[in-house]
Amino acid sequence: MPVHAMEVNHASIVDVEAAYAFETGSWQKQEIVWRPEWVMRFASGSRLTIIGEGRLDAKDELDPGRPDQPFRARYNKKGFPDDHMDLELRELFLDHYLGDAYVRLGKQQIVWGQADGLRVLDVINPLSYREFILPDIEHRRIPLWSALFEFPLDIWTTQLVWVPDATVTETTLPGASYSLIPDPFGEGRLHVNRPDSLEDSDLGIKLSSFQGGWDLSLNYLYHTVDDPLIRIDAAEQRILADYNRSHLIGGTASKPFGDVTFRSEVGIESKNRLQDSVTGQTTETGIGSYVLGLDYSGLTDWFISSQFFQTYRFTRTDNDGASNEQITFLVRHEAMNNALMLEALSIYDLDHEDSLIQLEAEYIASTNVVLRVGADLFFGDRVGTFGRFREQSRLVTGFTLVF
Numbered sequence: 522m523p524v525h526a527m528e529v530n531h532a533s534i535v536d537v538e539a540a541y542a543f544e545t546g547s548w549q550k551q552e553i554v555w556r557p558e559w560v561m562r563f564a565s566g567s568r569l570t571i572i573g574e575g576r577l578d579a580k581d582e583l584d585p586g587r588p589d590q591p592f593r594a595r596y597n598k599k600g601f602p603d604d605h606m607d608l609e610l611r612e613l614f615l616d617h618y619l620g621d622a623y624v625r626l627g628k629q630q631i632v633w634g635q636a637d638g639l640r641v642l643d644v645i646n647p648l649s650y651r652e653f654i655l656p657d658i659e660h661r662r663i664p665l666w667s668a669l670f671e672f673p674l675d676i677w678t679t680q681l682v683w684v685p686d687a688t689v690t691e692t693t694l695p696g697a698s699y700s701l702i703p704d705p706f707g708e709g710r711l712h713v714n715r716p717d718s719l720e721d722s723d724l725g726i727k728l729s730s731f732q733g734g735w736d737l738s739l740n741y742l743y744h745t746v747d748d749p750l751i752r753i754d755a756a757e758q759r760i761l762a763d764y765n766r767s768h769l770i771g772g773t774a775s776k777p778f779g780d781v782t783f784r785s786e787v788g789i790e791s792k793n794r795l796q797d798s799v800t801g802q803t804t805e806t807g808i809g810s811y812v813l814g815l816d817y818s819g820l821t822d823w824f825i826s827s828q829f830f831q832t833y834r835f836t837r838t839d840n841d842g843a844s845n846e847q848i849t850f851l852v853r854h855e856a857m858n859n860a861l862m863l864e865a866l867s868i869y870d871l872d873h874e875d876s877l878i879q880l881e882a883e884y885i886a887s888t889n890v891v892l893r894v895g896a897d898l899f900f901g902d903r904v905g906t907f908g909r910f911r912e913q914s915r916l917v918t919g920f921t922l923v924f
Contacts, residue, residue: 538919552578572612591713592691622672636812641788647690647747653699684723690747742769780819787811797838806836826851846871875901875908891921
């Protein structure tokens with residue numbers, strides 16, 4: 522193992538951003554986020570990466586106070602010096618090559634799949650819903666303590682994954698701007714029946730190859746489904762979050778056809794639990810999901826992408842449909858010699874007939890300063906996926922400093 526570092530490089534990103542919820546006439550956040558990164562290269566060829574994150578939010582509306590973090594494993598928790606500040610070791614991992622094999626050990630993100638934003642196979646790392654699904658997904662993924670081992674096997678590249686970190690998807694507690702947890706008791710107690718990190722480790726294998734112009738993968742993951750079954754205990758006035766284990770089997774296929782790239786992704790979960798929206802009765806079922814996407818880049822400085830996403834429940838509840846469908850549409854345009862980027866993203870839920878529209882403009886003012894303005898707009902009925910947050914529609918402005 523390496524002892525002395527050959528080279529140490531440092532870079533920092535500082536994001537300053539404010540969001541104003543115009544429906545309620547209030548500031549949602551006024552924050553500064555510092556993300557320092559150190560990369561140490563050793564004589565043996567190994568590389569150690571350390572990424573931190575420090576956040577100061579003057580408003581403290583998105584994740585109020587100093588939450589207990591019941592969704593996180595012991596060694597994956599943030600620090601809260603006060604109500605407005607949190608500190609986190611985002612990633613810490615060692616990269617090393619053993620002949621043709623590649624190993625990464627430590628706290629990291631492991632990304633599977635081809636879909637943009639809509640998760641089918643990209644479920645190894647849980648998500649943070651501090652701001653629902655509004656930030657870029659690399660900032661919403663929660664890095665986990667895990668091991669990745671990758672090596673060639675005939676025409677395939679084989680990837681083995683072990684995740685002994687039982688952190689699950691993190692939603693903010695009742696009272697926060699984007700909380701997904703119902704609280705009929707006003708201040709009901711939340712009990713998270715989180716799995717054990719070692720006994721309930723996640724194990725996975727991915728085979729990937731490039732054949733006849735097709736980028737292909739086959740995936741298998743035995744894991745904890747990170748999205749819980751939420752139950753209400755009226756007698757004890759408690760909110761219970763329970764989890765189950767499942768086998769995920771799936772794959773991806775993508776290929777460019779001239780200016781158009783076709784992307785597809787499919788996955789089947791062996792077990793999940795659903796709750797009837799009327800009776801509250803719990804049903805066990807397998808779930809199939811897939812995404813079909815088309816990307817077009819035939820116009821200079823333009824990129825257009827659309828996706829269709831469907832989830833199908835093999836056993837349905839009495840009062841809910843068997844499937845859920847969403848479509849996404851993305852348009853991106855670059856101008857002024859790529860100094861200005863304009864982007865519009867729309868996600869529409871076909872079942873609830875509600876939507877999210879995100880608009881953003883970024884301007885590269887200098888080599889290390891990026892200015893941006895945007896809007897996150899929710900539409901639809903309050904019971905819908907997006908309509909429930911329509912009062913949180915907001916205008917966003919800020920800048921990024923790199924040094």
